[in-house]
Amino acid sequence: MVEIITSTPTSTPASTFKWAKDGGSTETIQPTYILSEEKRPQLSEVAPGSIPLIDLSEPEEIIREKVVKASEEYGIFYLVNHGVDPELCNETLKAIVEFFQLPLEQGRGLLHSTDHKKDVKIYNYHEPDGDKRVPGWSEALTHLWHPSDDSFLDALPANIPPQYRELIRTYAKEVGVLFAKLFGWLSEGLGLEKEALEKNMGEKLKFYKMQANFYPPCPNPELTLGLPVHNDMAALTIIRQTEEVTGLNIIKDGKWMAVEPIPNAFVCNIGDTVEILSNGKYKSVRHRALTNKENIRVSLASFVAPNKETIVGPMKEIVDEQHPPRYETFLYADFHEKYVRPWLHPGK
Numbered sequence: 001m002v003e004i005i006t007s008t009p010t011s012t013p014a015s016t017f018k019w020a021k022d023g024g025s026t027e028t029i030q031p032t033y034i035l036s037e038e039k040r041p042q043l044s045e046v047a048p049g050s051i052p053l054i055d056l057s058e059p060e061e062i063i064r065e066k067v068v069k070a071s072e073e074y075g076i077f078y079l080v081n082h083g084v085d086p087e088l089c090n091e092t093l094k095a096i097v098e099f100f101q102l103p104l105e106q107g108r109g110l111l112h113s114t115d116h117k118k119d120v121k122i123y124n125y126h127e128p129d130g131d132k133r134v135p136g137w138s139e140a141l142t143h144l145w146h147p148s149d150d151s152f153l154d155a156l157p158a159n160i161p162p163q164y165r166e167l168i169r170t171y172a173k174e175v176g177v178l179f180a181k182l183f184g185w186l187s188e189g190l191g192l193e194k195e196a197l198e199k200n201m202g203e204k205l206k207f208y209k210m211q212a213n214f215y216p217p218c219p220n221p222e223l224t225l226g227l228p229v230h231n232d233m234a235a236l237t238i239i240r241q242t243e244e245v246t247g248l249n250i251i252k253d254g255k256w257m258a259v260e261p262i263p264n265a266f267v268c269n270i271g272d273t274v275e276i277l278s279n280g281k282y283k284s285v286r287h288r289a290l291t292n293k294e295n296i297r298v299s300l301a302s303f304v305a306p307n308k309e310t311i312v313g314p315m316k317e318i319v320d321e322q323h324p325p326r327y328e329t330f331l332y333a334d335f336h337e338k339y340v341r342p343w344l345h346p347g348k
């Protein structure tokens with residue numbers, strides 16, 4: 001039986017993050033975090049299973065074939081033997097934990113924002129639940145990144161651990177290389193040149209965002225979600241997660257399935273933009289993050305998306321009379337504002 005705090009939470013804006021500040025020592029869940037019964041994660045119903053594994057040491061034709069198949073059937077896959085230094089990744093995740101354990105007074109509280117469009121912020125995602133919006137048991141630090149231009153580092157929060165700044169500079173370059181390879185294989189899978197998908201996301205600069213998700217231990221993971229059920233709106237996401245702690249779930253064939261972390265692997269997933277550009281060949285995966293009682297979990301999601309001025313729709317090169325467009329064409333800024341969930345995933 002869960003003990004529920006019934007007293008009114010204190011009124012300072014950052015008060016809901018008390019649990020994070022306390023390193024998860026809180027024994028109780030504030031009622032604001034508790035989902036209604038039908039929205040709870042039903043942990044016993046999460047099916048075992050596995051997502052495809054892409055080994056980048058295999059010959060390129062095999063890799064391409066596997067990436068294409070995984071993107072059609074699952075919309076998510078592991079990447080192993082990718083050449084990115086595991087130490088770099090582990091140290092980066094460590095720096096994220098350090099940042100989220102800084103006392104709120106040292107500035108983390110001030111970064112908290114309810115404006116989803118701010119480039120640098122700490123955001124608390126919510127699950128729509130009846131007439132309420134229930135906050136996830138997590139905090140997310142968002143900032144921009146770029147595979148070759150380091151200037152995004154200037155906009156990082158002043159109180160971010162100094163080592164994060166250095167680590168993320170290298171991490172961004174390495175992850176940038178993986179994105180370019182994946183976009184190339186996905187384009188070829190559509191029968192097009194390697195550059196096709198990236199070109200269709202806008203000739204100008206694309207939008208590069210990183211999200212560091214921090215999930216403190218939760219006294220009752222049955223009652224909360226770490227991150228609400230969603231699809232990534234971006235084109236493609238590359239995630240690095242705490243190696244020992246399970247949290248990511250996907251919907252596969254109508255059932256929730258756990259994506260177990262495996263050593264030194266990235267998890268890559270298709271977002272709504274690639275689903276639309278590919279006219280539905282590649283599937284954006286519906287996912288969520290669970291909490292757990294014992295351990296802090298961190299995930300660092302890197303996204304590549306079109307710019308707001310980009311017109312996004314099924315790529316002209318792949319639609320014709322036999323293959324009519326299955327999605328509308330729109331300005332990405334409008335998609336961002338209006339269409340994302342209800343339109344693309346009605347009723348889900």
Ligand SMILES: O=C(O)CCC(=O)C(=O)O
Pocket residue numbers: 211213227232239241247248287288289298299301
């Ligand atoms: O924590 C995770 O594994 C999922 C993160 C995620 O879905 C996101 O940041 O969009």
Ligand SMILES: [Fe+2]
Pocket residue numbers: 230231232287
């Ligand atoms: Fe996501």
